[in-house]
Amino acid sequence: MTAAVRPLQLGYVGLSVSDPDTFATFAERVLGMVSVPVQGAARALRMDERSHRIRVHQGERNDLAYLGWQAADDATLDALVASLRVTTTELAADWAHSRGARRVVAFVDPAGVPGELFVVDETLHPDPFVSPKIKGGFVTGGQGLGHAAIRSDVRGASERFYGDLLGLKLSDRITCRAGDIDVDIAFMRTNSRHHSVALAGPIPARMHHMMLQVATLDDLGRAYDRAVRAQVNATTLGRHPNDRMVSFYVRTPAGFQIEIGWGGLEVDDTTWSTTTYDRVALWGHMPVDAP
Ligand SMILES: [Fe+2]
Incomplete structure (x- = not known):
């Protein structure tokens, strides 16, 4: 690269x-x-x-x-x-x-x-984006659409692929034991979003979840209310220690999860240093069983 x-x-x-x-x-x-x-x-x-x-x-x-x-x-x-x-x-x-x-x-x-x-040449829709539910819009632009947490059962090879070949940078890692699961995740960025891809362990699917970020705390809260009412929230609200995202996870009808987040930090390459964290949440993100 x-x-x-x-x-x-x-x-x-x-x-x-x-x-x-x-x-x-x-x-x-x-x-x-x-x-x-x-x-x-x-x-x-x-x-x-x-x-x-x-x-x-x-x-x-x-x-x-x-x-x-x-x-x-x-x-x-x-x-x-x-x-x-x-x-x-x-x-x-x-x-x-x-x-x-x-x-x-x-x-x-x-x-x-x-x-x-x-x-792409031109990807804009002729109509402006107006969501009846996310009034403040989603955070995209140069940060891309969000992030995806994907399978990486050949961790070294995956990190070299996304890092050395596609040019992503390692932001940090989380290694810990959560319940009966050994967590070992590498978070990689390709712009100021803290991570566009998270390389998770040997999960059975290609993707554990993808994350979409909203611009306002009220939109996050209202999305949480909707998820709770529909009984699809897979976790409570919580905050991750590394990207500082306040978020929660929903179970989609397809089985994989989607994380809705707000307030994720933006990385400044000139001052960033890579760390390893020993927990997945500063608070919250407690699992909620399916009804
Ligand atoms: Fe995530």
Whole structure:
């Protein structure tokens, strides 16, 4: 990785979900996203000015389908593809188009998690984003859509892949025992968001959760109220020690979780130093059993 390569952002996510309609309704009613039609997927979800950020494909995995990493330009995309040292496949133009992209190059990371590098020309939706539920909007822009916690049962290889090849930086680690689980997570960033990807342990699925950040504490609180009323909150409110995010987790109809957060810190590369934390929460995030 050379210093000339500009940072990526987690630009889009694809999901494989057995009941896309139920999932999209959940995303609208609980998360405050906006469902829109899209080519090449059953449903798509908007959360900002982009045409969409999440594509919901009909499929039986009930898991992540792919993470989309947006490169700043063609030269960055080409440099990254040349460095990846794994098999890459450039998607046909109409497939790229269906993702709101001009070029898409697909790959699979060392732990088997599919990814796509892409560049866009114009991805704005003709209508401004207005969520009836998230009045202050989601925090995206240059920080990308949020973060994803993904499987990494070959930790060294995954860290080298995302770090040395895709250019992400290690922000910190959490290693501890939580209940009967040994937690060992590496948090990696590609812009000022504390982490765009968290490399978790040998989890059975590709993705444990993805995180969406709202801009106001009131929107977080109202989302929490909606989740509690719908009996889908997987945890209580809590705060992580490393990214300082106040958040809670919801169980989606597809099984994986979504974290809704507020107040995550932004990393300044010039002053940041990497630490290892020994707990996953400063307070809260207590598990809530499904009803
Ligand atoms: Fe998270």
